[in-house]
Amino acid sequence: MTLKEIAAQAGVSTATVSYVLNGSARVSEETRRRIEKIVKDTGYRTNILAQSLRKNRTSLIGVVVEDVTVWHTAYVIDGINALAEEKGYHTILSNLRLLSKIESQFEHISKFQRDIDKAVDILLRMQVDGIIYVGMHDREIKDVLHDIDKPVVYCYCYTAGEGSSVRYSNEKAAYQMTKYFLERGHKDFAVIKGSKQSEPTFMRMRGIEHALREEGISLKEKNIIIGDWKYKETRVQVQEMLKRPDCPQAFIAMNDEMAVAVRDAAFEAGFRIPEDISLSGFDNADIVHYGQPKITTIDRPLHNMGYKSMELLVDQIENGYDGDVNITLPCRIVEGTSIKVMEEKEEQ
Amino acid sequence: MTLKEIAAQAGVSTATVSYVLNGSARVSEETRRRIEKIVKDTGYRTNILAQSLRKNRTSLIGVVVEDVTVWHTAYVIDGINALAEEKGYHTILSNLRLLSKIESQFEHISKFQRDIDKAVDILLRMQVDGIIYVGMHDREIKDVLHDIDKPVVYCYCYTAGEGSSVRYSNEKAAYQMTKYFLERGHKDFAVIKGSKQSEPTFMRMRGIEHALREEGISLKEKNIIIGDWKYKETRVQVQEMLKRPDCPQAFIAMNDEMAVAVRDAAFEAGFRIPEDISLSGFDNADIVHYGQPKITTIDRPLHNMGYKSMELLVDQIENGYDGDVNITLPCRIVEGTSIKVMEEKEEQ
DNA sequence: GTGAAAGCGCTAACAG
DNA sequence: CTGTTAGCGCTTTCAC
Numbered sequence: 145m146t147l148k149e150i151a152a153q154a155g156v157s158t159a160t161v162s163y164v165l166n167g168s169a170r171v172s173e174e175t176r177r178r179i180e181k182i183v184k185d186t187g188y189r190t191n192i193l194a195q196s197l198r199k200n201r202t203s204l205i206g207v208v209v210e211d212v213t214v215w216h217t218a219y220v221i222d223g224i225n226a227l228a229e230e231k232g233y234h235t236i237l238s239n240l241r242l243l244s245k246i247e248s249q250f251e252h253i254s255k256f257q258r259d260i261d262k263a264v265d266i267l268l269r270m271q272v273d274g275i276i277y278v279g280m281h282d283r284e285i286k287d288v289l290h291d292i293d294k295p296v297v298y299c300y301c302y303t304a305g306e307g308s309s310v311r312y313s314n315e316k317a318a319y320q321m322t323k324y325f326l327e328r329g330h331k332d333f334a335v336i337k338g339s340k341q342s343e344p345t346f347m348r349m350r351g352i353e354h355a356l357r358e359e360g361i362s363l364k365e366k367n368i369i370i371g372d373w374k375y376k377e378t379r380v381q382v383q384e385m386l387k388r389p390d391c392p393q394a395f396i397a398m399n400d401e402m403a404v405a406v407r408d409a410a411f412e413a414g415f416r417i418p419e420d421i422s423l424s425g426f427d428n429a430d431i432v433h434y435g436q437p438k439i440t441t442i443d444r445p446l447h448n449m450g451y452k453s454m455e456l457l458v459d460q461i462e463n464g465y466d467g468d469v470n471i472t473l474p475c476r477i478v479e480g481t482s483i484k485v486m487e488e489k490e491e492q
Numbered sequence: 493m494t495l496k497e498i499a500a501q502a503g504v505s506t507a508t509v510s511y512v513l514n515g516s517a518r519v520s521e522e523t524r525r526r527i528e529k530i531v532k533d534t535g536y537r538t539n540i541l542a543q544s545l546r547k548n549r550t551s552l553i554g555v556v557v558e559d560v561t562v563w564h565t566a567y568v569i570d571g572i573n574a575l576a577e578e579k580g581y582h583t584i585l586s587n588l589r590l591l592s593k594i595e596s597q598f599e600h601i602s603k604f605q606r607d608i609d610k611a612v613d614i615l616l617r618m619q620v621d622g623i624i625y626v627g628m629h630d631r632e633i634k635d636v637l638h639d640i641d642k643p644v645v646y647c648y649c650y651t652a653g654e655g656s657s658v659r660y661s662n663e664k665a666a667y668q669m670t671k672y673f674l675e676r677g678h679k680d681f682a683v684i685k686g687s688k689q690s691e692p693t694f695m696r697m698r699g700i701e702h703a704l705r706e707e708g709i710s711l712k713e714k715n716i717i718i719g720d721w722k723y724k725e726t727r728v729q730v731q732e733m734l735k736r737p738d739c740p741q742a743f744i745a746m747n748d749e750m751a752v753a754v755r756d757a758a759f760e761a762g763f764r765i766p767e768d769i770s771l772s773g774f775d776n777a778d779i780v781h782y783g784q785p786k787i788t789t790i791d792r793p794l795h796n797m798g799y800k801s802m803e804l805l806v807d808q809i810e811n812g813y814d815g816d817v818n819i820t821l822p823c824r825i826v827e828g829t830s831i832k833v834m835e836e837k838e839e840q
Numbered sequence: 841g842t843g844a845a846a847g848c849g850c851t852a853a854c855a856g
Numbered sequence: 857c858t859g860t861t862a863g864c865g866c867t868t869t870c871a872c
Contacts, residue, residue, distance in 0.1 A: 146865055157843045162867060169868095172841060187639065192617045193545045194865035197848050202541070207585075213570050218560045225560070225587040234614065237555075237585040239573040266582065269540045291535065375782055404782050431779050434723055434752050494849055505859045510851060517852095520857060542849035545864050 145188045153186075154179045165190065196271065205457065206267030207235045208260070210280035211243040215429075216446050220278050220299060223450025231458050236270060238263040242280060260288050268292065274457045277301070278450075282311060283343045295460035299453040308460070308469045310453045314344045317442045317475035318351030318396075321424050324440070324477055325394050326359050329486030330422060334367040334385065334392035336378055336402045348398050348426070367392045371402040378405035386413040393421055394483075400425035400432045403439050407482070418484035428478050438480030445473040493536045501534075502527045513538065544619065553805065554615030555583045556608070558628035559591040563777075564794050568626050568647055571798025579806050584618065586611040590628060608636050616640065622805045625649070626798075630659060631691045643808035647801040656808070656817045658801045662692045665790045665823035666699030666744075669772050672788075672825055673742050674707050677834030678770060682715040682733065682740035684726055684750045696746050696774070715740045719750040726753035734761040741769055742831075748773035748780045751787045755830070766832035776826050786828030793821040 147165070151158045156175060163169040164179045171179075182188075196202040207224060209217050221237070228235055240259050267275060274294050279285065279301030287305045289296050302309035325333070335352055338345040356363055369385065371378035378397070385391055386409060397403035403425030407417060415421045417437055425432055425441035432439045456469055495513070499506045504523060511517040512527045519527075530536075544550040555572060557565050569585070576583055588607050615623060622642050627633065627649030635653045637644050650657035673681070683700060686693040704711055717733065719726030726745070733739055734757060745751035751773030755765060763769045765785055773780055773789035780787045804817055 147867095148865070158866075159844080159868075160842055163842085166867080170841060175841080189613065189617045191545070191619060191865050192614075193541050193550070193619050194848090195867080197539070197541045197545055197850090197864090198866045198868085200848070204584075211570075212566045212573070215563065215566070218563070218566045221585070222559075222561050222587060222589065225585075225589065229589075234618070235585055236552075237569070237573075237583055239570060241570065241573065241577075265537065266540075269537045270582070271539060271541050401782070408783060429778070431782055434749070434779055435756060435783065495851095496849070506850075507852080507860080508858055511858085514851080518857060523858085539849050542864090543851080545848095545866090546850050546852085548864070 145186050146191070147188075150179065150182055150186065150188055153182050202271045202273055203233050204270065204272045205233050205235045205454070206238060206264070206270070206272035206275040207278065208238045208240065208263050208267070208275060209278040210240050212237075212239045212241075213243060214280045216300065216444065217278060217280065219446035220450035220453075223447040223452075224276060224299075224454045225450075226447070227451050227454040227458065231454075233273075233454075233458065236267065236272065238267060257288065264289060264292065268294070273461045276450075276453050276457055278453075281342070281344070282314060295457055295465065297453045297457045297460075299449055302470065306468060308456050308471075310449050310456065310471045310473065312444050312449065312475050313472045314347035315351040315354070316472075317426070317444075318348035318398075319355045320351075320475065320477060321396065321426070321440075321442055322352045322355035325396070325422065325424070325483060326355060326361075328422075328483060330394040330483075331359075331361060332393045333361070333363055334369065334395045335363060336369045336371040336382070336395065336397040336406060338371065338373045338398045338402075340370055340372075342373075345398060352396060364392075371397070371405070373399055373401065375401050375405045378402040379409045382406050382409040383413065386410065386415065395421060395423045397423065397425050400427045400429040400439065400441055403441070403482075404431055404435070407435065407439065418482050422483040424483060432478075432480065437482050439482045440480040441478050443476045443478045445475065448473055493534050494539070495536075498527065498530055498534065498536055501530050550619045550621055551581050552618065552620045553581050553583050553802070554586060554612070554618070554620035554623040555626065556586045556588065556611050556615070556623060557626040558588050560585075560587045560589075561591060562628045564648065564792070565626060565628065567794035568798035568801075571795040571800075572624060572647075572802045573798075574795070575799050575802035575806065579802075581621075581802075581806065584615065584620065586615060605636065612637060612640065616642070621809045624798075624801050624805055626801075629690070629692070630662060643805055643813065645801045645805045645808075647797055650818065654816060656804050656819075658797050658804065658819045658821065660792050660797065660823050661820045662695035663699040663702070664820075665774070665792075666696035666746075667703045668699075668823065668825060669744065669774070669788075669790055670700045670703035673744070673770065673772070673831060674703060674709075676770075676831060678742040678831075679709060680741045681709070681711055682717065682743045683711060684717045684719045684730070684743065684745040684754060686719065686721045686746045686750075688718055688720075690721075693746060700744060712740075719745070719753065721747055721749065723749050723753045726750040727757050730754050730757040731761065734758065734763065743769060743771045745771065745773050748775045748777040748787065748789055751789070751830075752779055752783070755783065755787065766830050770831040772831060780826075780828065785830050787830045788828040789826050791824045791826045793823065796821055 147161050148158050151161045163171050164176045275296045278299045285301050285303050287303050296307050298307050298309040369381045395406050410421050425439045428441050428443035432441050495509050496506050499509045511519050512524050623644045626647045633649050633651050635651050644655050646655050646657040717729045743754050754771050758769050773787045776789050776791035780789050
């Protein structure tokens with residue numbers, strides 16, 4: 145069923161049908177009724193392809209994700225969808241599937257960039273109105289998206305060059321968490337870092353050190369463990385640390401998986417949490433919701449990051465480019481019961 | 493840059509350009525070269541909208557998901573994408589976001605069906621070649637997709653009426669797991685069920701009972717706990733059960749969250765796993781990978797379900813409808829160290 | 841109020 | 857081998 149056929153059945157021109165469908169011109173009550181009835185009866189559906197071709201506007205947004213199976217991605221997509229629904233946009237998802245690809249072959253950048261180019265090329269051929277690029281790690285991306293004359297927003301990553309972006313602040317979040325410990329009287333810290341090269345590791349470390357410096361506390365080198373984001377590596381090293389007579393008392397882990405490892409190692413060694421050892425995680429992953437005690441952690445604004453990204457993009461599509469906008473959203477501490485309130489604090 | 497402009501620059505007709513772009517007709521080596529050079533130099537990109545409009549075929553697949561944030565969804569999407577990439581299709585994602593919607597308002601079916609209809613309507617307007625519907629719970633769906641003259645495949649759910657579907661077998665998986673216990677000499681079972689009305693609960697129970705019946709073992713009513721899929725409910729009830737003198741020894745939990753609850757309750761009560769109590773989970777969720785001992789669980793073929801769904805759909809798109817196909821994929825036991833091998837078994 | 845007609849960018853007979 | 861031409865389904869001036 146096409147608009148033309150509707151017109152024929154109603155005995156009017158295609159223009160008239162188009163007018164009533166879009167309300168783009170005055171049509172007599174009578175003909176409008178007649179046309180609307182036919183539209184309803186026949187179950188006619190506009191061909192958006194034809195419409196978009198003619199209007200040179202698709203209301204389609206290309207969403208390039210580095211990997212859907214990295215769990216934060218789904219929440220970001222959800223946020224994107226939420227605003228898309230409100231604004232009448234639709235998303236076409238391009239999943240680079242980098243997680244499995246990178247594992248199986250080590251040409252990190254080269255093949256990688258090809259995939260991105262190809263994905264973007266196809267989206268552009270589909271005439272998307274704009275593109276959102278969702279990273280799998282929070283990091284700087286050396287302009288992966290080039291020669292695109294459409295609005296682009298980076299989410300869960302950012303670029304040194306051009307392009308708007310939406311992210312959260314690793315540094316601030318870590319600072320916040322460390323403050324949380326300090327306010328409760330903690331002084332003797334251990335930090336479980338992620339992998340050495342990673343940007344989040346670096347930025348979170350900065351936040352921690354910043355907060356400690358403000359209180360005149362310095363972090364001892366031997367109290368820093370590189371857990372590489374993983375359970376096993378962390379557990380083994382923490383076991384060793386707990387044997388030391390000068391073992392620290394407040395553990396800041398840079399993700400929840402490592403925090404759980406600390407908890408397990410502590411129990412194994414006969415320490416109680418939070419009585420003997422205090423502990424925090426990062427990410428608000430599922431795992432912190434099980435086991436005792438609940439680990440205090442950081443919740444990243446995933447949904448909102450997607451939402452804001454889409455907001456930026458839509459604004460640029462509808463109102464034109466007006467300079468890059470870089471948004472950093474705040475994180476939130478999710479309180480568990482893994483951090484003790486020290487008596488000494490009150491006495492000071 | 494349009495095909496017409498390319499033609500003008502090359503001094504040929506649009507037809508010729510189209511021929512070289514699609515290889516749809518013989519073109520002299522010389523003009524081909526000339527055209528290809530211009531295409532490359534100008535960075536020309538086909539307008540897929542126009543192309544699809546003309547060909548009446550988009551290579552676009554509509555993927556309707558009940559909720560992206562339900563974690564299995566991402567893996568199913570990943571599987572869909574994998575085949576899509578191979579076959580040259582693209583997916584447009586429609587996220588119903590049912591999880592949050594259902595929680596905030598209780599008009600379960602009514603508003604719900606409206607959302608689906610709207611989502612499908614839009615996909616159809618976009619001229620997708622077919623639709624995959626991805627459920628958030630494995631269950632029967634009372635034909636939510638009607639009046640669609642395009643191929644449809646249900647994934648992670650199925651319909652009593654028409655429509656192809658791809659799922660896994662709850663019953664077989666539970667049977668398999670129970671067999672696994674039996675083969676290791678276990679006889680005294682407890683079952684932690686999911687919520688009462690749920691179909692997976694029902695089917696998994698059938699699988700368990702089937703396996704037990706084969707060995708002439710009957711499950712005592714008082715050894716069945718309704719954990720409602722949740723940690724807390726389960727933990728409390730298991731604590732009670734463990735106090736009984738006739739407390740069972742092999743615990744089959746219908747999901748991993750409840751299995752973790754059993755583990756925690758057991759440790760708390762001074763039982764060792766697997767020495768005193770054996771335990772299995774279901775779903776292969778992240779959480780089973782932490783803590784000790786690793787819980788033996790069931791891995792669902794999520795990626796493959798997406799992949800197969802797409803395979804069915806593409807087949808129907810390219811070769812026409814040839815009856816509904818309903819595929820049930822097998823699950824896989826992921827061995828942890830939570831199930832003891834009983835001595836008695838050897839003696840028998 | 842309504843219609844005729846041009847055209848969005850592309851493909852595919854059909855001719856030559 | 858290459859060009860002419862007629863649309864795919866829709867919107868939108870510009871007339872009347």
